[in-house]
Amino acid sequence: MAxxxxxxxxxxxxxxxxxxxxxxxxxxxxxxxxxxxxxxxHSSTKSATLGIGCVMLSAAFHFRDLGTVTQAxxxxxxxxxxxxxxxxxxxxxxxxxxxxxxxxxxxxxxRGRYDEITHxxxxxxSIPLPEERR
Amino acid sequence: MQLTxxxxxxxxxxxxxxxxxxxxxxxxxxxxxLDLLASLSIGWIAIYAIATNQSIFLDVALVLALLAxxxxxxxxxxxxxxxxxxxxx
Numbered sequence: 001m002a003x004x005x006x007x008x009x010x011x012x013x014x015x016x017x018x019x020x021x022x023x024x025x026x027x028x029x030x031x032x033x034x035x036x037x038x039x040x041x042h043s044s045t046k047s048a049t050l051g052i053g054c055v056m057l058s059a060a061f062h063f064r065d066l067g068t069v070t071q072a073x074x075x076x077x078x079x080x081x082x083x084x085x086x087x088x089x090x091x092x093x094x095x096x097x098x099x100x101x102x103x104x105x106x107x108x109x110x111r112g113r114y115d116e117i118t119h120x121x122x123x124x125x126s127i128p129l130p131e132e133r134r
Numbered sequence: 135m136q137l138t139x140x141x142x143x144x145x146x147x148x149x150x151x152x153x154x155x156x157x158x159x160x161x162x163x164x165x166x167x168l169d170l171l172a173s174l175s176i177g178w179i180a181i182y183a184i185a186t187n188q189s190i191f192l193d194v195a196l197v198l199a200l201l202a203x204x205x206x207x208x209x210x211x212x213x214x215x216x217x218x219x220x221x222x223x
Contacts, residue, residue, distance in 0.1 A: 013184070017184065021139075021147075021181070024177050025143045025150075028148070029147075031151055032154050037163055052173055055177045056180055058184065059183060059184055068192065074196065078200070079173075079199055086203055090166065090169075090209070090210040092210070096214055097214070
């Protein structure tokens with residue numbers, strides 16, 4: 001009975017490792033193939049974070065002792081906290097430094113709303129919304 | 135067998151991210167590729183820890199996650215600062 005449970009948990013671990021690495025491969029493919037910095041960032045952040053979560057759960061299912069499981073959960077928690085923060089900082093810096101958007105972009109609601117010198121969000125009451133969102 | 139397939143997929147992912155790191159038309163593109171390479175390395179270390187049955191390698195993954203976050207934040211800070219001085223002149 002105990003051997004069956006152990007094999008089942010090992011099977012779940014292997015399956016989670018494959019799922020996680022598949023999501024990481026998808027993230028790398030998106031970073032290579034998507035047309036724009038911000039779409040690339042969307043692929044990299046979300047999919048790679050999910051891949052790290054699955055791989056760390058796989059490690060937790062493989063080792064199954066208290067220290068390792070706690071450590072794997074701590075890594076998952078840390079990555080899930082820091083990845084959106086890093087992506088937000090990098091996206092804001094890239095938008096402010098004038099990285100071009102994809103030519104098929106439908107709406108850019110931040111255009112003209114940043115102060116050019118101080119980089120503060122100004123004039124968001126005086127500038128009307130773009131045409132398509134009115 | 136499953137771990138070999140995982141290693142192959144991670145190698146392909148590292149290769150694709152490295153192409154974006156070389157080709158990236160702007161600096162933030164390269165930073166995104168570098169951040170993804172750090173994430174892929176974390177996954178690689180976890181799979182390697184499973185393959186060699188050594189749970190001590192997960193410490194390396196934790197430290198690498200911390201350093202990758204600090205590096206990305208530093209890059210973003212200096213990209214924003216550079217944009218600011220570039221706009222003023």
